[in-house]
Amino acid sequence: MTAGAPGLASPTSPGAGTQAVDRAARLIDLVIHSDRPLTTSELAEATGLARSTASRLLSALERTELLERTVDGYVGGQLFALYAALHDPWPQVARLAEPVLQSVSAACGETVHLGVARSDNVFYIAQVESTYLLRARDWNEVEVPVHCSSLGKVLCAFGAIKVPPGRLEKLTEETRTREQLVRELGEVRARGYSVSCDELEVGLSGLAAPVAGLxxxxxxxxxxxxxxxxLxxxxxxxxxxxADEGARLASLLQAPAQARGVA
Incomplete structure (x- = not known):
């Protein structure tokens, strides 16, 4: 199917606007349901559009953040990521966070990760490996007790996770008691980041800062x-x-909503 083919509305006819919307919707549908990025040529062929027509529509969808063009082709845009973040957030939040994780990695060379709360534990959803041979383990999809991880302390300090009740499991001599943890959380809020030294495992340390959502x-x-x-x-x-990069990631999550007047 090409522009001007029999049965298609002309650009100036009353149905032209509806036709453009239908074509754009079809392009979005193909991209969102694909398990890999799709090129302009692939999308033009799949929809029967002329390549020039597909290219114009894709450029418009990219400008409105419905689609995003990568080196491999088109993928879902930031608006889809932000919408998904309200319902099934973590894969999309991890995707949006990738440039920030890479920036931290470039600055320090250490293992960088992003963690969220799950069942009163810390669940790691994204990671960039250290450039050193001696490095921390792969934390992705690993749950870690709140009281002995820097990421957990941050989530606890800012209310994303409740302070664990009762006696806390002592994993090393440096692991905090509940009373020590409660005192430390105030310090975390005051300085804007947490520290964990040898508390989960002897010889392993970490630091973390908060990331605010929409x-x-x-x-x-x-x-x-x-x-x-x-460290x-x-x-x-x-x-x-x-702290700086956590604030930058928060701005990436919040800016589109603020631009639309969403509280």
Missing amino acids: EGSVIASLGVSGPTVR QEQIPQLGRLL
Whole structure:
């Protein structure tokens, strides 16, 4: 099917606007249901549109953030990611966070991760590997107790997770008691980042900062982890870096909603 083919409305006819919407909707449908990025040529062939027509429609969809063009082709745009974040948030939040994680990684070389609350534990949803040979493990899809992880302390300090009740499991000599944890959470709120040194495992340390979501409440924590011997000399610098990058990620999540006047 090409522009001007029999049975199609002309650009100036009353049905032209509806036809453009139908064509754009078809392009979006193909991209969203594909398990890989689709090129302009593939989309033109699948819809029967002339390549020039498909290219114009795709450019318009990209400008309105319904689609996004990558080096491999078109994928769902930021508006879809933000909508999905209200319903099934974590895969889309992880996707939006990727540039921020890469920026932190480039600055410090350590393992960088993004964690969220799940069943009163920390669940890691994204990670960038350290550039060092001696590095932290892969934390993706691993649940970690709140009281002995830097990401968990952040989520707890800002209300995303409740302070664990009762006696806390002591994993190392440095693991916090409940009373120590409660005191420390005030410090986390005051300085804007948390620190965990040898509390989950001897020789392993981490830092983390909060990430606020669409409504301004903390929904995730952005952190780094690595050998204690390497991190302990960099705590102030890394803390400030994570606080800044956590705020940048929050702005990515919030800016489109603010532009539309959403509280």
